[in-house]
Amino acid sequence: MTRVAIVGAGQAGLSVSHHLTRLGVEHVLLEAATPAHEWADNRWDNFTLVTPNWHCRLPGHVYEGPDPDGFMTRDEVVAWLDDYVRSFDPPVRTHTRVVEARERDGGGFVLDLETPDGPDTLEADDVVVATGGYHRPIEPAFARAIDPSVTQLHSQQYRNADQLPEGGVLVVGTGQSGAQIAEDLHLEGRQVHLALGDAPRVARFHRGRDCMTWLADMGLYDTAVAQYPGGLAAREKTNHYVTGRDGGRDIDLRAFALDGMRLYGKLTDAQGTDLTFAPTLTRSLDAADAVYTSIRRDIDRFIEREGIDAPPEPDYVPPWAPDADPTSLDLAAEGITSVVWAIGYRPDYRWLRVGVFDGTGRPTHTRGVTAVPGLFFVGLPWMHTWGSGRFLGVAADAEHVAQCIVGARRSVPAEA
Template identity: 40%
Template structure:
């Protein structure tokens, strides 16, 4: 089907072996390995390198991972503050400098309009040009579109609304009370910032993951790395779907990072309520499950710390670490709040920190499930020559972190290179009269799909 329109100049067509969509940490890591393998490729970026970090985060945000953990293939943090936490401008500089070192073939300001299968690969159409390629790597991220519940449309016009992607600083908000919906990392950090800025904050809490910032004298990320938890693979988990849906842990970075949990917020005056479940006229309705969600998070935290203590003990590390400790259970309100009337003026703004989802509206290939998620096996998508990189728990529990994309990019590049080589051999044999089946894109076709890292 032609995209030509009357009076419109046809888009120029270019050929390349691989198109990578996105030039954040995932796209750049894949570019490193494609370049090392000698595979011709281009990165199509809708904005500029690190675009989401640059334009879609609030001003005070810090990474949840310490600087010593910030690394990409061939580059590690080498600054003066390894135990600090990067600001957003610092993250952007880190990615931009990495792209320059790579001489990454980034086409900035290039928005992909559609990706379609073609006779010998894919047809990638942008507003500028058309690309023909053998393979496509989707590295556009998992946090493109804020998830906002349908009841948001029914809120009174007197109540302002914004999402965590739109929020920049407390000065954006009108004076008055704020309801923050969502108690993962973003929700907790925003509730804390707004309460400190003088707003009366109510926090709606659902399922969450509670973690201390430091444990036994070490950052919690050190423990998760050293004990091999970050390296747990997708094919080692009983329910990978649930593992990929887990909320981000309640953590925050900063100049003097401390544990940020529900106890810390309630001590500062933040009111805790249950999960937002409905709206009747002007009255918001909250679930009575606050105590159950908090008890579950407390229980899982205790089990994790037991696991970490056992790991340290078996490796003889108890003598060089602080003694084990356990944290107080989450303090609950004396009386649960099951509803708030927006008509009384107590809530002036609702801030949705209810998560994100990928944006695949441009993907014209039948690889999405009924929930709009890509069908893939560790990043190998259910279509020949189509891959995805940078999603939560893609191949490992650390996949969505900056430092976690390295191993995934290396393995998927190996798979992609093997797939290209098979296709080339098959086409060569076909030219000599041998008829073969088309190349497969199943993850099990490559031995890398079943390799395991040592913990």
């Protein structure tokens, strides 16, 4: 029997553990692999953060390196998190997978575990689910209809250009992973074909500072999701594409097109080597640029309102536009030998046999607190604010959940 079981020892689970340790609450972290392994195992070789290093601030562990406005590489993030684990020695059971968790008669939970020594069972008063919101990579059903000679992999599996066979590469999706992987392949000299989705983009720098630093000063990362236009629907938004590579820069797909990258609209179907696209390329480029410009204008208004001395910058001028929206592509004719799917993930909580999920399989909660006594979530994208799924905001959410755990226990009558 344990007081609190935290499922997942990534940055969210570790943050809750740090707070519970400080509060003197007995707990255990159950980790299917090793602490924060996702950063080492599921990021490509040239990965960098897209948020400035100063955003990296977990409970009791703030980035103190030489480049607060820079962007840590994958290996630097892994080292920084390893230092965090060593700093307070959390009670982690590694290589311990939760196969099923269910409510226990009379309160609390029963967790069935798969461990290196075989099956095991753990009982806990409270459970904190800290497994994030990105579990099952998405691939469209028609992926199975693509000619088997074409190599297919998800962005989660991508490591570098040498991993793929010689020839052109089609990247599908322009969220943060898709846009950056397309850039990585392009810089490696591959002929890249990129199918755009609806992701917006953001400028890396504006008027002398990183845009994400401006947005933090403006309070956007601390604003509760319910206060955003559309309310909780903000949780469905795709993050803006930008890169921290080589000190940080914009990702301008129009500039890539000028440099030889081939752009398409949304991929809708495939059969053999013949692919079909919706005529949405122009619209997608224009919509991404509109968001890019809108964010710059919001920063301009903030600068004027606060009386900040920051030199103005010229408006963005698109360097390229498609003559027409392409609607078809023959992989064989274009020498394309591989496809990288970067169209996101679905949540997968099938192991959690507790009725707290909506029709899409996502947990229903208020800042991580569910309607089931003793069940909490942390580390979800947009869990409470835009910063919730990032290093910048997870500490506050973890503290809130830890305080709720302690507060709920204190509120129980002594004789109960």
